[in-house]
Every structure is written in structure tokens, then in C-alpha cells.
Amino acid sequence: MLTVKEALELVLKHAAPLPIVDCPLESALDRTLAEEIEADADQPPFDKALVDGYAVRLADMARLPRRLKVGETILAGQTPRRPLGEGEAAEITTGAPLPPGADVVIMHERTTGFGDEIEIEDQEVRPDMNRLQRGEVYKRGDRLLSAGPRLAPWRLGLLAAVGRASVRVVDRPKVAVVPTGDELVDFHQTPGPGQIRNSNATMLAGLAADHGAETWTSPILPDEPEALAQGLRAALEHDVALVIGGVSAGQKDLVPNMLRTLGAREVFHKIRIRPGKPLWFGLGPPREGRPPALIFGLPGNPLSGLVNFLVFVRPALDVLKGRPGETPGPIAARLGRRHHHRGFFRVHLPARILRDDPSSDGLPTIVPLDSRGSADLRAAALADGFLVLPEDEATLEAGAIVEFLPLS
């Protein structure tokens, strides 16, 4: 059976960035930038006042008292009508262009008015004071951004500043969530004898959406070949198919067989992870213009699906989005109480961070929650994350440094 590390390497080996597409700037938030961005014009495009006050000539500041005649008024959005004369000041507002000849702006608060004249306080006046020179932030043709980063709001702002109505981005992953199993009923319904509600689809669609995917949730597929084939065929048209249930070894575990019938190829099945051991991973048949679907056959117990998503699906989505390695993995934490780990499987236990932490080394102290195994979604709902115990057997004392996978 593969270790988690080996399995993750196989998943990542088969994941590739999605095609690059044009996207209107209005819809580009949090997408991955896929082109270089250059400045279309100098920034600022003109010498600009940074405060409300008076545009003056630095040369006129040498003579005391600094009495100047007030000429025109230049408001933001206007253009100066004429150059500034010697011994003259132009009233100016923040963001307005300085008139030719002016090289300094004096704040209102540092001046006193005398009719159509002002006197400027006897302060030190530095060149360029309160003026931003044309092209000082960047010049036309400067490279502002390279491909790769997330289009965070402030990067979108920069794209707007250079007039990008549309931008090249990596396409969003399209994720199909496919619940299967005769025992499932929709969460709106009351389960009959032997039935349970479908809680996984809601959780997995939410996880995928929180990681930047566009999601489609299939109706619940019964354990019946016709219906299963139809639903899975639709799922394989997506970039990622999260097929829930039907991956254990029993007689009714139709999913892997049906996937093969539909042209999918198994890469691995069952790995040394708990919860989540029955994970099936494979690739869909070739598609026009896009890589084959990455297919994750997830066990039906909700914590198995959650852990498999965090450990395998999330890093794969990062690669598809063109941001490999973006999601941080486990962090270091201190174990709050002794724990024996039997080893062989990498085990994920719902755990809580102790709020009134006695230690002072900056590491959070965590304790595993009382939990009832892979069906216990309540433990996950109350957890801050998972204590991750690697494949080796170990008796961990209280205070030991351990791995912690935060949920947030």
C-alpha cells in the first residue's frame, strides 16, 4: 500500500495547470494572473499635487517674507490654463496637475491669506514637497507584474489603473461532486430504515468552492450500473471528479469498475492514511483542449472525504490553478497530552488548540478531541484541525512537537 507521500507525488505528477483564458477584470478576483502586465502610461500621468494647498516655485521660497499673488485655481480633473509666473501661486487640490513652472505644493495649513495674496510660513521647503512627479511611480512600458500571483484585490486595482478591461488568467477548475450509494437520501429528506442523509456532497462542494473551483453537484447516484454510468460520464467532463462512496472492496463497489468501463485509468487504490484508506485515484479519458479529469474516489465516511480532500485534492487544485504549493501543509505544534500511535497508517485525529496555553515558545498546544472515528463529523465541526501522526509507530509524550493540519 502506498504511503501518503508516494500517493501525493502520483497525484501531483498527473496534475497540470489548466488552459489560459481571457477574463473580464470584474470577474478576475482571486484568479491566477497568466500574463505580464506593463504600464500603458506614466504613473502619475502628470505632476500631481499630494495635498490641498498652493502650487509654487521653489525658487520663490528663498526670499522672505514669502508673499505670493494667487493666480488660477486648479481642481482635480482640470488642467492648468497657463504656466505659473514668478512670484505667483496657484490654488490646487489633491490629485490636480501642477502648472508648468511649479515644483512644490504648500499645504493650506501652512499659509495665511491676505486678499488675493498669500503668505507662506517660514518652514523648510524641500524640493518636490507634496508633489508626485510624472512617471515617478512607474513609467510607460515598465513591467508591473509577472504571471503567477493570485489576483488579490490590490493587484486588481493595479490592473484597473493600467486600463485592463480584461486579463489573461488560468481557468478555474471545474469540479464535479458525485454522491453514490443506495443508502443515501437528500439532506432535505428524513431517512427511512437503513438510510442516511447525504452530507458529503454539501461538504465537498463547499471545500472545492472555498478553494476557487466552480462546482457542479450530481444527483445521488444509486448502486445501479445504468444510472452510475450516466452520472460518472457527466463527471468526467470536469477537471476534477470527486466521486463519493463505492470504493471499498465489497461486491457492490461498482465505482472503480464503472470508471474503467468509461475509459478511466486507475493510478492507485488504497493508501496508508486514516481516515481515508480506501481512496481511489485515476485519470479520465482524454479530453479536447483540457487535461483528463483527475478522479478521486472518496470513501463515504465524511471525515475520510474531508481528510482526503485536504491532503490530496487541495494540492491538486493548487496545481490546476497555476499556484503549486500555495496551500500550507501541517504546521508544528506541541502535544497537550501523551499519545500512543500504532503506526503503519498516517493518522489524522480531530484536535483542538488549547486557548490558555501554558507554553510560551510560540507553538500552539493541541489535544486530540474525543471522537468516534471517520463518521464523526461533529468532532471535525468542533476541531481546529487535525493532529497528524506519521506512518511510524511512536509513543508521544505530552510536550512533544507534532504536526498539526489547521482547519480554518
Place this chain on the structure above:
Amino acid sequence: MLTVKEALELVLKHAAPLPIVDCPLESALDRTLAEEIEADADQPPFDKALVDGYAVRLADMARLPRRLKVGETILAGQTPRRPLGEGEAAEITTGAPLPPGADVVIMHERTTGFGDEIEIEDQEVRPDMNRLQRGEVYKRGDRLLSAGPRLAPWRLGLLAAVGRASVRVVDRPKVAVVPTGDELVDFHQTPGPGQIRNSNATMLAGLAADHGAETWTSPILPDEPEALAQGLRAALEHDVALVIGGVSAGQKDLVPNMLRTLGAREVFHKIRIRPGKPLWFGLGPPREGRPPALIFGLPGNPLSGLVNFLVFVRPALDVLKGRPGETPGPIAARLGRRHHHRGFFRVHLPARILRDDPSSDGLPTIVPLDSRGSADLRAAALADGFLVLPEDEATLEAGAIVEFLPLS
């Protein structure tokens, strides 16, 4: 002039959680849960097989060889037709209900078939092995979640498991983004003389959306009373109004006056922060059924708006969403090179984390980026966050521990 701390206290004093509303589960992702959630039924609702294999009686395991007659087959979604007899096994799949009398499930892999009989390996058989007992995860009426947390995907899954088609949540903040200024043109356009593109609205709407708000962006409002009154009136119907520009001291700074005319009340204007000093904060007129709008008059320079958003608007949104203090503030970092800070203002400098960090104490080492002040959105686009220098004058040596506000 108020310090940042004093100003933030005033903002938070006037922020209150929004009304509680019903929300379909399908739309509840990342909202704030506003009710207690109880289990509507035992979980699991029946004694359930955790693996594919054979349901048997523990008592029958005492006799060797463990030869049992195979009776009925129980698939997930079905119900057993009859109790398990002595010396009998029922074939069972993961998730299916155990027949009465059965208390253990033996994995397929640990059995050998002989016609209509099986023999079970000579392994230790523990009570409850591979069986999840009815109500073992939680019992009908158990409290599963209290009000307060984010409806993360795994919590939504738990709500689906207990059949919640709709859930009480704190309403989403409705945020109006209102760019003002004669100098602004839409980012699709090429600016004429004296004009610049509106980059702030895109950035601020993105910031608000990333923090869980529903955003509305107004057309650019000119510096003209009629149009300004109309646009601001619409903005004040929102929970938060981010009004950009027109908050400095010049003759054309109409925004604070117009807000007062429309019934808004000023709480503060200008604070000891850079960039972002001209920040105006006030409250809109009373509204039916919702608290008055929180109005942030943001300076027009993009870094001022960004910093004011991170420092003031974001914590206010957390309160409105019912999750006060959720957003982490600055973290500790190590300064990569000497820096002199003149003090009085709390200053935010775009800064980068050094990737090949020589220090080994776990703190990131940061260096301020070369930047051209509050208009330099490129510096923010390249930054990992802001070096935060408090109000006191200080000469900080390389290696000093400083505050760092991450952008992510």
C-alpha cells in the same frame, strides 16, 4: 488627532452584529451560524458496518475453527430481513445495518469461503470490531454546534447530516463602494489631460467581497452637489459605505459636508496613520430594522484606501458578521535592515518577506520595498504585507523585532 488605537476603538464601538436571517443550506457557506444545532436523530441511526465483510456474533468467535453458515446479504441502503442466528454470518457492505444479534463485523480479507460457509481467521476479535453502534457518534437531542462559528464546509456537512434545509445565520454585510472625484474616469477608458483611472473601486469591492460582503459599486460621482447627494443617499442604505475621495481639507472636499446634509454624523476625521491620514468615519441616519451605515470616507490614494480597509474596515466587517476579532492583526517579524522612523504617525510600509532567510528563530525577516508613497499600488502588488511602525519615534536596527501586517 486620534491614534490608530483610539480610532479603531471608536469604529468598533459603533459596529454591531447584523440581523439574523434564514438562509438555505446551499447558500450558507462561510456565513456565521446564529443558532444552536441539535441532532434530529441518533447518529448513526442504526448499528452500522464500517467495512465490507461478514456480520457475526462475538459469542460464536470463541469456538475454533470459526466456521459459519452464510445467511442473507445486507447491502447499504437495505434493512436486514431477520435476526442473525447462532453459528450464522450475514454478508454485509460498508454502511449497511447489522442484523439484530450481530455485534461484530469481520473484514472480507480475514475470511475464506467454502461453498455456503465461511471460515474466519484465527485473529483476536474485539467487541464492536468494525461496527459503529446506533447513537455512538451523537444521540437525538444532543447539541452539536453553538451559535458563532463560520459555516465552514465540514460544519455545513454536519448541518446536512441533521437535515437542516435552512439555517439561521447572521446577515451578510452589504457594502457600497462609492468613487468620487472629477478627475476619475472608468478603468475601461483612456484618461484625458488631468484625469486618472478609477482603480480604487475595483480594489475595495474586491477586499469587501474577500471578507464576506455583498458589494455594490456606484458609478463615479462627480464633485457636484446634486449627483453626490444622490449617490451618497443610495450608499447610506447599505451597512457599510466606502466613499472614496473628497475627504481632505480643500475647497472641493464636499463629501463630509454632503454626508452631514444627508443626516450622517461625524465620529472622527483625520488620524495618526500613514498612508490614510485623512480618513473620515461617521454613522448614517437611522434605518428600519438595521443599524445605521458605517461610513468610511477614504482618501483617494490607493494605498491609503488599502491600509484603512485593513486596519479599520476589516475588523468592523468581522463585528457585523458576528465574528469579532476573527481577522488576525499584525504578526511579529524581524527587520532585515536598519530603519529610522520619525514617529507621530503609525506608518505602514509595503514590505517583502525574505525567502532565503538567514535567521532560524521562526520569525519571518522582512524588508521594506522601495516605494513612492500612497499612490504606489505597484509596491503593494509586489509586497507580502506592511511593516507597521507605531507612533513613537525609533531607530530600528537590522534584526529588531517589528510588527508585520500580512497581505494574503
